Amino acid sequence: MPELPEVETIARQLDEVLAGKKITKIDVLHTKSFGGKESDLVGMEIDSVARKAKMILIKCCRAAPTLRSGQAVSRILVVHLKMTGQLIYVENSRRIVGGHPTADWVNDLPSKYTRIIIDFDNGAKLFFNDLRVFGWMRVMTNDEWRMANDRLPSDVVDREFTPEYFKSVLAKSGRSIKLILLDQAKFGGVGNIYANDALYKAKIDPRRKAKELNDIEIKELYIAVKKVINLGIKYGGASVDKYVDAVGVGGKYQEHFLVYQRNGEKCKRDGATIRKIKIGGRGTYYCPSCQK
DNA sequence: TGATATGTTATCTT
DNA sequence: CAAGATAACATATC
Numbered sequence: 001m002p003e004l005p006e007v008e009t010i011a012r013q014l015d016e017v018l019a020g021k022k023i024t025k026i027d028v029l030h031t032k033s034f035g036g037k038e039s040d041l042v043g044m045e046i047d048s049v050a051r052k053a054k055m056i057l058i059k060c061c062r063a064a065p066t067l068r069s070g071q072a073v074s075r076i077l078v079v080h081l082k083m084t085g086q087l088i089y090v091e092n093s094r095r096i097v098g099g100h101p102t103a104d105w106v107n108d109l110p111s112k113y114t115r116i117i118i119d120f121d122n123g124a125k126l127f128f129n130d131l132r133v134f135g136w137m138r139v140m141t142n143d144e145w146r147m148a149n150d151r152l153p154s155d156v157v158d159r160e161f162t163p164e165y166f167k168s169v170l171a172k173s174g175r176s177i178k179l180i181l182l183d184q185a186k187f188g189g190v191g192n193i194y195a196n197d198a199l200y201k202a203k204i205d206p207r208r209k210a211k212e213l214n215d216i217e218i219k220e221l222y223i224a225v226k227k228v229i230n231l232g233i234k235y236g237g238a239s240v241d242k243y244v245d246a247v248g249v250g251g252k253y254q255e256h257f258l259v260y261q262r263n264g265e266k267c268k269r270d271g272a273t274i275r276k277i278k279i280g281g282r283g284t285y286y287c288p289s290c291q292k
Numbered sequence: 293t294g295a296t297a298t299g300t301t302a303t304c305t306t
Numbered sequence: 307c308a309a310g311a312t313a314a315c316a317t318a319t320c
Contacts, residue, residue, distance in 0.1 A: 001298035054299075082299050084317080100298085113317095132316045134299065175310065184300070191298050240298065260298085281312080283296075 001083045002099050004054060004155065004189030005232030009251060010087055010098025011056050015049035017089055017096060017124070022046075023060065025119040033115035033130060036139025040075050047074075053155055053188030055080050056087070057145070076145045078138045079128070084113075085135030091124035097249050101239040104129050105249055155188040156225055157233075166222045170210040177213060178206035178279045181225065190225060193238055196285045197258040198224040205291045206284050207277075231256065259285040 002010070022045045026038035044060040051057065058077040079087065086099030088109060097105040104111045109127045116128040116137055128137055140148070154160035169186045170177070180186060181195040190198070199206045201224035204217055213221070232238065232253045239250030240261065258268065263276035263285055272289030 003298055006298075080300085082315095083297070084299095131318070132297090134315060173309085179310090182299090193298050238298070280310095282299095 001191075002054060002081050002085075002237065003191030003194055003232070004051075004157065004229055005194070005235075005253065006098065006237030006251060007054050007056055007081070008051050008233050009237045010096070011049050011051040013096045013098065014056070014058070014087065014089060014126075017091065018046040018049055018058065018120070018126075020045065021124065022121040023118060024121050025117075027117040027119075028115075029110070029117070030115040030130075030133065032133060033128065033135065034137050038139075040139050041077060044073075044075065052149060053152060053184060054191070074142055076140045076142065078140055078145065078148075080135050081130070082132070082134035082136075084131040086127075086129045088127045088129065089124060090127065091122065095249070098237075100129075100131070101250050102131070153185065153187050156190055156229055161187055163219060163222045166225075167215070167218050170213055170218055173210040175210060176206060176279055177204060177208050177210045177221070178282075178284055180210045182280075182282070189229060192282055193240075193253075193257070193260045194225070194228045194232060196260045197228045200259040200286060200291060201228060203291050206279055206286050228258075259287065261285065 023041050023043065026042060028034045028038060041060055044062045047059040047061045049056065049058050056079040058079065060077060061072050061074040081099040084100040086097065086102070086104060088105065089096040090109060104113060110117060111129060113129040113131045114127050115130050118126040170180060173180055178195055178199060181190050181198065182192065198221065202217065202221040204213065204221055235251055235253040235256060237251035238253035240254050259274050262274045265274050267274055267287040267289060269287065270290050272287050274285055275288050277284050
């Protein structure tokens with residue numbers, strides 16, 4: 001159930017190990033999880049792994065055969081983990097894990113929830129697991145990806161995400177500020193953890209209508225969003241769940257939550273009790289004392 | 293049994 | 307038509 005920091009973390013780690021590897025086989029165990037043709041990718045080499053919004057982009061290329069134009073044939077394997085997707089790279093005893101934190105991170109694979117397995121020429125495997133099957137992997141051509149990407153807004157970590165743009169978005173909406181932060185059509189990357197923490201950091205009540213925030217509050221919130229997202233990246237994302245850390249895998253941002261999942265606990269600023277409510281059906285945590 | 297879960301999106305309803 | 311609210315996707319856990 002990753003947000004931008006979690007996706008960024010796994011993308012960076014996969015980039016390190018996958019660049020230069022050749023795909024030798026793709027097993028689709030659950031057809032709903034895979035879009036496109038596996039055969040388009042088999043034999044291709046990974047150029048790099050990147051991220052856009054909450055998607056992981058595995059860029060593949062083949063130097064030969066080339067198209068008549070002389071361009072290298074290339075594809076992008078786009079991955080969205082949604083709520084329960086996970087990517088696990090296994091090379092001998094080495095593991096790189098990302099996404100939904102469960103026992104699959106450390107147990108034998110494939111598991112009950114393994115949907116796709118990609119084999120590489122060095123014997124390593126990349127497992128795509130997804131309990132609830134909302135996530136997907138899709139093969140796209142460069143053109144298809146470019147068209148899809150053109151329809152997406154900038155991410156909150158991008159240069160194009162400016163204070164002015166943020167302000168213009170908020171001014172147009174009568175919905176609660178919390179829902180706007182979560183709206184991936186406005187700007188990409190913020191999910192429930194970081195939306196809650198950013199609002200706490202900016203001392204803004206999550207129920208406030210977006211258009212009713214004043215200029216100072218908007219500025220504070222803009223800074224807070226950037227800060228919590230970057231802090232999330234710094235800690236390798238959050239791995240909320242059970243045990244995971246026992247084996248030293250997963251991110252550490254969960255140790256730095258400001259309000260997320262802290263209902264009933266004391267506000268770190270003024271000692272008041274953190275409250276949990278629902279906004280748009282999503283759990284929302286805030287300090288009723290200092291978030292106005 | 294019922295509510296909840298770090299996400300999107302299709303489908304109602306104003 | 308558009309903004310906003312809600313259901314839906316599928317499954318485990320509290």
